[in-house]
Amino acid sequence: MKKWWSIILVSMFLMSLVACSEDDATNEEDKTELQEETEENEEEPNEDEVEDNIDSIIKDESEIAEDAKITALVNKKYGLSEDYIPEDLVTVDVPTVLENPEVKQLREEAAKALKEMFTEAEKSDLYLHARSGYRSYDTQVELFNNYAAEHGKEEANRYSAKPGHSEHQTGLVMDVTSESVNLELEEAFGETEEGIWLKEHAHEFGFIIRYPQGKEEITGYIYEPWHIRYLGVEVATAVYDSGLTYEEYLYEEGLIHEVNSEQE
Ligand SMILES: [Zn+2]
Known part of the structure; x- marks a missing residue:
């Protein structure tokens, strides 16, 4: 009986891990997109940043x-x-x-x-x-x-x-x-x-x-x-x-x- 409980608990734990890793995967994608955006920004500022620059001149x-x-x-x-x-x-x-x-x-x-x-x-x-x-x-x-x-x-x-x-x-x-x-x-x-x-x-x-x-x-x-x-x-x-x-x-x-x- 004890053994069954352990199996159920272990599989629940494993399932939660899968769920977590799915979340992580989404986050990972977001992160990559964000990183790419940041990298792009460094080379070519987006419109908001251009406006910020404009604001600082006059x-x-x-x-x-x-x-x-x-x-x-x-x-x-x-x-x-x-x-x-x-x-x-x-x-x-x-x-x-x-x-x-x-x-x-x-x-x-x-x-x-x-x-x-x-x-x-x-x-x-x-x-x-x-x-x-x-x-x-x-x-x-x-x-x-x-x-x-x-x-x-x-x-x-x-x-x-x-x-x-x-x-x-x-x-x-x-x-x-x-x-x-x-x-x-x-x-x-x-x-x-x-x-x-x-x-x-x-x-x-x-x-x-x-x-x-x-x-x-x-x-x-x-x-x-x-x-x-x-x-x-x-x-x-x-x-x-x-x-x-x-x-x-x-x-x-x-x-x-x-x-x-x-x-x-
Ligand atoms: Zn003139």
């Missing part, structure tokens, strides 16, 4: 709200002070198109980056030209009024900015062109070798294509493949990698609460 709203900040947001909703003139404007040391000395200027950091970028492009036999950089508040007044007189205020607003709302006033923007579009600012520039190179490499030097195709609703501007905005390499690269406009990027970070830049 820390608070002052970085987009102050005129002189490299990451200042300027669009139809967010403007600069009327009297804001960057303190560190220098004349760019690259081929330029226009005679007006004002627009040949950029803030020092951006001018240096622009030169480095043009030099790098030349290594691929691509020759970029700087057309329009810094623009003062007063110049913008003149420009906008001229456009408005010619095309009407609403139409002018699609490709020109109201005074105080032009990114060019930051001294961090350059309109770039090439001989393949006769040194003009045309949408076709985006399809030229120079335009394609710019789109793919600008972020490496701290610039972004500020008004991408199909984003007029968000940026408030038609596609401008020539208009590049300096943000510094870190932020420009994060924006480039995100595939977003600067407005969308800041929205994702929780620094602006509405993605659309149109004035209310």
